[in-house]
Amino acid sequence: MTDPTATATANQKLHFYQKGTFTVGNRLVPDTERSVQASIDRSNALTCGHRACQGCGEALGARYAMDAAMRATGGNLIAVNATGCLEVFTTPYPETSWQMPWLHSLFGNAAAVATGVAAAMQVKGRKEVRTIAQGGDGGTTDIGFGCLSGMFERNDDVLYICYDNEGYMNTGVQRSSATPPTARTATTPAMGPEPGNVFGTGKSVPKIAVAHGIPYVATATVADLHDLERKVMKAMGIHGARYIQIHVPCPLGWGSASHDTIRLARLAVECGMFPVFEAEHGIVTSSRKIRRPVPVAEYLKPQRRFAHLFKDGGDSQRLGHLQAIADRNIVEYKLLEPEEEAG
Amino acid sequence: MKHPFAITLDSGSSLANLTGSWRTDRPVYVDRLPPCNHACPAGENIQAWLYHAESGDYESAWRALTQDNPMPAVMGRVCYQPCETACNRAKVDDAVGINSVERFLGDEAIKRGWRLTPPKAETGKRILVVGAGPSGLSAAYHLRRLGHTVVIYEAGPVAGGMMRFGIPKYRLPRDVLDAEIQHILDLGVELKVNSKVENIRDTMKAGGFDAAFLAVGAHIAKRANIPAGAAAKILDAVQVLRSMEGQEKPLFGRRVVVYGGGNTALDVARTAKRMGATEAIIVYRRTRERMPAHDFEVEEALEEGVMMRWLSTIKRMDEGVLTVEKMVLDDKGFPQPTGEFETLEADSLVLALGQDVDLSLLDGVPGLELKGGVAQVDTNMMTGYAGIFAGGDMVPSERTVTVGIGHGKKAARHIDAWLRGAVYAPPEKHELADFDKLNVWYYADASKTVRPTLDMARRKSTFEEVQKGLDESNALYEARRCLSCGNCFECDNCYGVCPDNAVIKLGPGNRFQFNYDYCKGCWLCEAECPCGAIKMVPETI
């Protein structure tokens, strides 16, 4: 055997981990530096037996986020869940898939309920117990938006995680304010002269969160676990209102193959449609750079909700419009600029 | 009731809901054959030793490597790297620098004095190996490791065969070669030099050998019928390169023409440059693209000032001048004469047109088949005469050190089986890990490490090794570029990406197991496995 310390030194010098930079685990780095998901001791806050669809991005995102938060807090964590798919597929009587204290109240009040939980912990002198609220995009960007904004502006000690699958999937795929233009939903059918969701609608709740000036806002996707976990852990290291929006593809609602869930989340970032960034106290501080730029069509094509864009030779005009949106993101969030050197 | 009825539920109680019943396709873990391993004539388990090298455990890597090839320091210099040609990484950025890591490991072993693993027990069987070239040495090594007594008869004064007499020092320093030969001899292999076997059966009988492995190489230069004037100086490449190892160096004159398009031609031309020739010109009848020599060697030769004359044949030689005919390629790519002639000044002409085998030791062996100047062997490497096996350049094959080393290993396994009255059955080969089975997103961007080379002035005037090795950090880097095609490297992706937590992690070295109670068969693990180590199979319903 070679001198183990020599190896360790070489490893330290060499930050290149071919098989560990993007994968879940990496046998070459110490346990403490590996992702939470790689750990045999991860909490599996969301465990087996839940009733999510095959390849559910939300189930994945929720476990990623909660396990990371569980590690960050040493298991001193309470989750509040808005009504929605995540709630329904995890807690149908008589079984729950949660292995952490968890509360579901209503569709639109998760942020406020979480404020109450955090207040209770504060007043009970259990400051080590932290609170997370979570919900889908409907429960966050639409019906829960008032409570969310209130929680933000009071700077309550809550991390709100929105699992963004771009529509009301639980109720049968209706449009939400997070549904992208042209996407087919049950309420924006692929019919008429401009099939699918219309351009010029929707909102960026991460941006709105940034406008609240809260300590921490981030977006993430299930395709980049390390980034996601880092953000959740970072968020748990901060007190006050925090917001993370995680892009979670939905095979059912998007009309995609169950095995494409992660690929689509990846393509959404790589084409610029879903910018992944971080902001602190009202200022965008970093963005995750695009590694392998792709045109939006590559992201859209595997999804049946966009199938009408590719029919009969393709709707080049509206595809161009979508590409323009992605291009704007690329400019706005500097997605193709080289990574700033860490200081 | 512990909690309020129905609205409050006990933690994790959904474990009672076995969602595995939803599944129509089930994932299974598989091992697929990495293309590098598949392409390696020496049968190296490249990925396996890279795996150890990645973690900086070079001795384990070297030990894994020497399971198949006892001479990594040599191979790391002279192998033409079919592994790298096959490497899936080439489709991402550049092939993994397998060869350079191999050399690093070999050099590291020499530097640190690692010893090859001796046999556990002696079988009492005696095997005769004829020829101490790559095949012979490899066979001797493998046979010795299997516990047999091995004696090598080498016709020449020193072991190494073509590695010594065919490959110039600037490509393979002799101390490296000597060290690795010594590793093998240190296992207790007996080497008899200057011992040409005239008749194999006699030698076997005399030495009480139970079997023999013949690997005498191809040392007889092929001649071309070139009309020549009396004063024309015509040499052959084998002779030239061999004499480089002796006291009397060959005399080329100022202008040397080498005739041929193989690696040997390049070796001679480059040697001539180093010996002081002002001009070294390679004359070849076809184009550069069709040269059998390896491109990197052509490149290096050109860098060193070797000149090339394509589409030319030599018609005759007179004192100081050659007559050359221009050729054109026909539709099928064959060169055809044009009738246009030119002259070329040359003090000497070296013919590098290939080599033949001296098969005289096989005279009178019954059942033996010789065809095309080489000995025919069956799939077990055995000649038509039971107990006599053959390999290397003397059997039909590509004539490279790597192939030779592979032959040695293969023959050793068959000899061992034959001695036990059995037939060696190689393990079934796994399905090939094609590029399309990989998910290369997960591999970090990293282009190949460029090995440092000697400066040009010294390259042209000395026989110092042209290509330098890697240091530890870039060897590690290079090892880590391996994609581990087809074989789980415990990246935890399946464990992480399963939305149903249906993958059980068994801990370091033990890989994973699917929990079919909960696996819904979504294919995500298969899609996101970087190295193609998961396969979906339909459930039987």
Added chain:
Amino acid sequence: MFQIRIHGRGGQGVVTAAELLSVAAFLEDKHAQAFPSFGSERMGAPVVSFCRIDTKEIRLREPIVAPDALIVQDVTLFKAIDVFLGLKDSGYLLVNTNQSFGDLQLDPVVAKLPAGHAVTVPATELALKHIGRPVPNAALLGAFAALTGTVRLESVAKAIHEAFPGAMGNANIVAATEAHDAVVARVRTAA
């Protein structure tokens, strides 16, 4: 039961006046109930507040329709509403003004009341003098104590002090006291 209705405009402390009066009564161990004319009136709009004082528990929660006393904080109200609606014949009338009832053309109203039951007091003037702001309610309560004897000045002062401890309260108490004394003098003169 003695029922008082206070008329004024938003911002003049009409509701506070009723409350202070109820506290003064409470301090004299009486039962009292003060309540506003529940509205969403803004500054300047006509407002009414009520106070009931009794020796036993007060259960009644209807508005005071037949007051035993009226306190009018702003004479401009006479043009706007029927301030005197329901005032008992035996009732009291206290008006914040520098003018006389005659000037205000209220002589017929005053005439219906027993002698000495109607007085004017320049409460705003007193407030400006002592407090520096035109909030006449404390002075009016001092005057009310003097006019009706339902509560004592000391109780009014104590109620003011409890609600507004410190300089502000003291200034109000001075204004109340001066108003009280002025009314005592006036009533004595009238009687």
Added chain:
Amino acid sequence: MLKQTEGSHATAEAIALCRPEVICAYPITPQTHIVEGLGEMVRLGQLKNCEFINVESEFAALSVAIGASAAGARAYTATASQGLLFMAEAVYNASGLGLPIVMTLGNRAIGAPINIWNDHSDAMSMRDAGWLQLFAESNQDSIDLHIQAFRIAEELSVPVMVCMDGFLLTHASERVDIPEQAQVDAFLPRYEPRQVLDPGEPVSIGAMVGPDAFTEVRFLQHYKQTLALHLIPELAAEFSGRFGRNTGGLLRTYFADDAEMLVVAMGSINGTIKDTIDEMRADGFSIGLVNIVSFRPFPTEALRRLLAGRKHVVVVEKSFAVGMGGQLANNVDLALRNTPAAPQVHSVIAGLGGRSITRTSLHRVFRRAVAQPWEGAHFLDLNEDIIGKELHHVRKVRRSGPTAENLLRRLDQAAQHAAAE
């Protein structure tokens, strides 16, 4: 300690004595003074160990309380009228989850037309939401009921709404006896939640329950309220023993023993009715009162026992279900269902949107119940002249505009007409 103070402030003091741990405040007239008072106490450090949260809506107010309660904190909020409607979804949720939140409802009418004054429409809108609803007659009642409310809520793990009439009580300054902290502490133990969010013992609260168990969940919720029918009087008795004041438990009576006519009412109107009864009894009219303290659970049995054998029952209530009638009257009817020789029930709708209920009108309607009984609901002091004109107008002109505005215009015209006369 005796004190002359505003009802809202007295209530705030009582709540502070109950040591709430999380208070959610959102302004809506007429409950605002209560949370303002509590906010002051928290700021001044008089109310310690309490998180006072200014939320962005009533929906959030109750939601925050839900979170706090589920996490084991004693949670309180207050609202009124539209606010209660805005939090309606959370109202049901709190009771469905069995969270012992106490909420003050400063009773106020519901729009449109917008109206800030008192009636009981808001409380009635949530009468079936699974909360206990207790009605205060006076500010002293408000104090005493709030203290009991926390105890009842936490013993049964059910939310309790304490209703106090907007303005009539919230803004009325009257004599109250504020208990001592030690007294309250002795009556109200620390909150021991029946279920709690605790990392040490994780559970999932708020599961989705399907047809297989939903009925049972509802039955158990109902069963809790039947338990409350016993617990409320017990605790009222205990309270009376400790504090020397009787809040009556489920209901209180006044001259009910021998009366041929019993008036049934809730909230502060009972005071005016009592004065009216005194006057009528002085005139020899056989009349008494049943003051419903606990509207939910509804004291069906107790009420039946009281009402059986009377000649007349007059239900005076400040709310009615449009197109149907008074909710309290309906519930009283229910209590009398299948009762032999049931009394005649007369429904009076009074005090809507803050209209004063005077003794004069009550005298008249009680007497009329005997003399000229009516069918359905009688609207006390209804301006029939205006109604007649509007109905005529509506019949005549198809697109007649909003009725409320028309009525206001007519009232204005009527007033001008009267002034001109």
